[in-house]
Amino acid sequence: MQSWWQLGEGFGQAGSSLALYQIECAFCGERDNWAIEHRAEKRKPNSRKVLYFDTYKCGNCAGYVMVFWSASESSGGPMGGGLHAYRVLPWPLDIDDGEEYWPATVKRFWKQAHTALSREDFDAATVMSRSALQAVTRSQSAEGNDLYGEIEDLESKGIIPKIIKDWAHEVRLLARPSAHPETDEADVDPNDARDIVQFLDYLLEYVYGLPHRIEEYRSRRAPEQSSDEE
Numbered sequence: 001m002q003s004w005w006q007l008g009e010g011f012g013q014a015g016s017s018l019a020l021y022q023i024e025c026a027f028c029g030e031r032d033n034w035a036i037e038h039r040a041e042k043r044k045p046n047s048r049k050v051l052y053f054d055t056y057k058c059g060n061c062a063g064y065v066m067v068f069w070s071a072s073e074s075s076g077g078p079m080g081g082g083l084h085a086y087r088v089l090p091w092p093l094d095i096d097d098g099e100e101y102w103p104a105t106v107k108r109f110w111k112q113a114h115t116a117l118s119r120e121d122f123d124a125a126t127v128m129s130r131s132a133l134q135a136v137t138r139s140q141s142a143e144g145n146d147l148y149g150e151i152e153d154l155e156s157k158g159i160i161p162k163i164i165k166d167w168a169h170e171v172r173l174l175a176r177p178s179a180h181p182e183t184d185e186a187d188v189d190p191n192d193a194r195d196i197v198q199f200l201d202y203l204l205e206y207v208y209g210l211p212h213r214i215e216e217y218r219s220r221r222a223p224e225q226s227s228d229e230e
């Protein structure tokens with residue numbers, strides 16, 4: 001596109017009005033629950049072309065998006081139909097599904113921890129990190145009466161080093177008030193929640209990522225190694 005005046009000309013969505021139902025709230029993921037808050041427009045001189053600058057409010061979480069859009073100049077004319085195109089700010093941040101070699105439960109909790117963080121649900125982020133941690137200890141057949149014991153067991157078996165063990169205990173401790181609340185729990189510090197989720201990433205890399213990569217590396221080198229053994 002050479003000019004913003006070309007927005008909606010020859011490409012875009014069907015119809016001459018904004019496909020609002022397609023727009024997903026960047027904060028809560030809700031679709032098609034928008035109320036217009038403000039509209040400004042700029043009209044091209046001697047033309048039917050109009051650029052719209054809209055602000056919409058999400059009916060679910062009260063967040064806002066700005067939608068810049070325009071219909072093709074011929075839209076709404078005697079032939080009807082037409083096209084329009086739009087750009088939205090902000091957009092939902094992509095959270096991927098994790099690595100295919102992680103256990104399914106770990107993947108699910110990991111994704112929920114990141115999703116909670118993106119929505120600034122810090123209690124949920126820490127609780128889901130703790131759940132993911134527990135799913136990791138179970139996937140490694142850790143033994144113990146509780147999460148504390150399972151973490152200790154993983155270190156004693158050499159599956160995780162001491163530094164990872166220490167941080168795993170921090171995850172456990174940070175999430176405990178949210179997982180088992182007293183009547184008057186203080187809020188989770190957002191920076192703590194972000195650190196804990198990042199730790200989870202490191203943990204998964206250590207427990208699953210590195211062994212997976214070593215395995216791949218070895219299977220790639222296997223033919224060479226057998227000739228070296230002679």
Ligand SMILES: [Zn+2]
Nearest residue numbers: 025028058061
């Ligand atoms: Zn929303």
